[in-house]
Structure formats: structure tokens, C-alpha cells
Amino acid sequence: xxxxxxxxxxxxxxxxxxxxxxxxxxxxxxxxxxxxxxxxxxxxxxxxxxxxxxxxxxxxxxxxxxxxxxxxxxxxxxxxxxxxxxxxxxxxxxxxxxxxxxxxxxxxxxxxxxxxxxxxxxxxxxxxxxxxxxxxxxxxxxxxxxxxxxxxxxxxxxxxxxxxxxxxxxxxxxxxxxxxxxxxxxxxxxxxxxxxxxxxxxxxxxxxxxxxxxxxxxxxxxxxxxxxxxxxxxxxxxxxxxxxxxxxxxxxxxxxxxxxxxxxxxxxxxxxxxxxxxxxxxxxxxxxxxxxxxxxxxxxxxxxxxxxxxxxxxxxxxxxxxxxxxxxxxxxxxxxxxxxxxxxxxxxxxxxxxxxxxxxxxxxxxxxxxxxxxxxxxxxxxxxxxxxxxxxxxxxxxxxxxxxxxxxxxxxxxxxxx
Numbered sequence: 005x006x007x008x009x010x011x012x013x014x015x016x017x018x019x020x021x022x023x024x025x026x027x028x029x030x031x032x033x034x035x036x037x038x039x040x041x042x043x044x045x046x047x048x049x050x051x052x053x054x055x056x057x058x059x060x061x062x063x064x065x066x067x068x069x070x071x072x073x074x075x076x077x078x079x080x081x082x083x084x085x086x087x088x089x090x091x092x093x094x095x096x097x098x099x100x101x102x103x104x105x106x107x108x109x110x111x112x113x114x115x116x117x118x119x120x121x122x123x124x125x126x127x128x129x130x131x132x133x134x135x136x137x138x139x140x141x142x143x144x145x146x147x148x149x150x151x152x153x154x155x156x157x158x159x160x161x162x163x164x165x166x167x168x169x170x171x172x173x174x175x176x177x178x179x180x181x182x183x184x185x186x187x188x189x190x191x192x193x194x195x196x197x198x199x200x201x202x203x204x205x206x207x208x209x210x211x212x213x214x215x216x217x218x219x220x221x222x223x224x225x226x227x228x229x230x231x232x233x234x235x236x237x238x239x240x241x242x243x244x245x246x247x248x249x250x251x252x253x254x255x256x257x258x259x260x261x262x263x264x265x266x267x268x269x270x271x272x273x274x275x276x277x278x279x280x281x282x283x284x285x286x287x288x289x290x291x292x293x294x295x296x297x298x299x300x301x302x303x304x305x306x307x308x309x310x311x312x313x314x315x316x317x318x319x320x321x322x323x324x325x326x327x328x329x330x331x332x333x334x335x336x337x338x339x340x341x342x343x344x345x346x347x348x349x350x351x352x353x354x355x356x357x358x359x360x361x362x363x364x365x366x367x368x369x370x371x372x373x374x375x376x377x378x379x380x381x382x383x384x385x386x387x388x389x390x391x392x393x394x395x396x397x398x399x400x401x402x403x404x405x406x407x408x409x410x411x412x413x414x415x416x417x418x419x420x421x422x
Contacts, residue, residue: 012034013257034223038226147200177194284318
């Protein structure tokens, strides 16, 4: 493509908006289509808020199949598989299990981490140059453990990303309390923790909304309340987009519709499955002992992130197709986890519950770059790391679309691997 050509971006989540921004920075005429009334109202709205290259190891890991068998039928399991979801999960699930070996897991971790660290650098540069406000924290992430066995297991996983350059510090109980005094009530419960000082955190929704203003300065056109009904193809190319309002044409198209990306007949399949996650957001008003450092409770598989004057608790994974119903028990688990860690929290009854669908690939690596259709590009399948990978994925794909070599290697994220 040459600068000045037109691009339609499909999807107004954090992936679509970052893509629109970097495409416009390349001099392209960009139009973004979003079915909701504004950007960031679906999976980007209330995620865990963590920007964590340290968590680049994918879910498809050695030992997980055995754990999954033990979790079947347990409503409070970190991974909940609904039996009704099995028919639509078989092909994806077999690929997922095929990635649960040591060699593949290490390879996939390295591929994800390279994109995550690049994304970190791109986000930092964008933040410093633009002054975007999204409740950024640079205090790292502290992963907590209640027994030495769990901590030793996590240290082995941390050693993989550590060998690839991720900084990590092992802390005893006293070290955890020094880093985060709000954990004082846990002094007799914690075996220790792992601190990843280079991690970040921030509000993905606030970032996405703020980035819209930068996009508009780059003359990006936003079309809200407009749903994509069909991606029209002919002779190996996309020839137009049919929405619920009209048919649109451009020189190139970028698919960034998250979990909805596989819904269209394109002549090829995207191996993406929607995995439901839950979060709760609460005010920290009146709570002088609120934590400042983002925390991961390893035992409960929950994250606790301070976002300005709010606390976000997120976690759990539910395989239940495209069902977005709020499961009160699983939402309640997050509150229980909060009270277990911070029994003095005063505002437990003022919780804002939310669910969203993570677009997961079997190997945890997003699908980036060219598609089998000549003028359709892909930026999909970021799973639980959408916020972490967003800026790097968007810039790399934008560079590729104008025939520039990306600053990060994304060959391992190509659709061709499937």
C-alpha cells in the first residue's frame, strides 16, 4: 500500500483504536466501524488493567490438562468448562491441548514476550509524547503465594521469562509487606511473592477513549452504532463491507473484532474461542489502607489493580461460548477474594460487576498480519493480554500494511502457523 490509500478498521476496542491511530500516523485515510455508541465498551471496558510482559506464558502449559480434569463441574474453579460449550470447542480444544507440552510452551512464551516487550516500549513512547491520562502505574506486579510448593512452581515458570530478559525479584513475607503495606493482615498467611518491577498497569478503557482524540487529530473517521453484517469477497480480495446502514469500500481492510472475528465467511477459519472473564470495580474512597501495587493472588487466580481512586479485581475463565450472562457465584468469588486479602475493605457492597469475552487462540499467540485475502489484514486473538499487546501489535501490523519492516518479528504470529 502507498501512503494516502484508504483503510477500514473493523472494531472499536483497544486493538481497533490503536490500529487506527498507527495506520493514520502512516498517512493512510482511516475509517473505523464500531457497533456500539463509543469505543472500548466491550472486552476493553473493565479488564484487569495489567500491562504485564511477565505474564507472557500462555495458558496452554504443561500440567494444565490434568488440572482441567480436576476442575470439571466445579463452579468455583479458575477454569470453568460448561458442558454445553463442548460441541463448539472440540477443534479449538484439541489444538489447545496440543500446545500443552514443555517445548511448545517455551517457544510460544518467547513469541508472545517479544511482542509484549515491544508493545511496552511503544506504549511508553506514546504516553510520554502525548501525555495521555489513563491511571498509569509503574510499580510493577507482585504475585503472592501462600505455600512454598506453589511459589517454587511459579518460580520455574518465572525463570523462563527471566531467561528471556524479564526482571523478577523473589520476596519473603517481610519483603512483600515492605513493598505493599496494605497486605499487613496477610503477614501470617503468605509464603512470599515474586515482584516483576518492569510491569505496568492502567485503565484500558480510559486509554482507548483518550486515544480517540489523537486519532481525530490524525483525521480518523469514526462510525459508531454501525454493525458489520458481511465482508464481501471476490477473486481473493475484499471488495466491500456491508453494514446495517450501507456498503463501504476501501483499498484495504483490517479485522480487529476480537471474539466476533470468526463470525464472517472469508474462505478461511480463525482459531479463536471466546473465554469469559469477570471483573469487579470498587471505589477506594474512605479506605486509607488501599493497596498501590498491582497484585496477583496466585491461589485464587485473581488480579487486584489500583486505578486512581478505584480498585479493579479480575479473574476466572469460563468456557461457555458467546454467553455473556453474569454468573453471580463467580462474580461473588471476586468479592470473597478481595475480603480474604483485605478484610478491612469498607465498600464491598458498592461493587460494579462486569463480564467480557477474551478472544483466545489455542497457543495464546495473537494472529497478526496478512490473511489469505490480498487486502485483508488481521489483528486479532490477543486473549487475556490484549492491553499488554495492543500498541505493539497495532504498530507492527500498520508498518506491514505500508510495506515497511516491523520493528518486532511477528512471523510467529502469522495465521499460517495454523
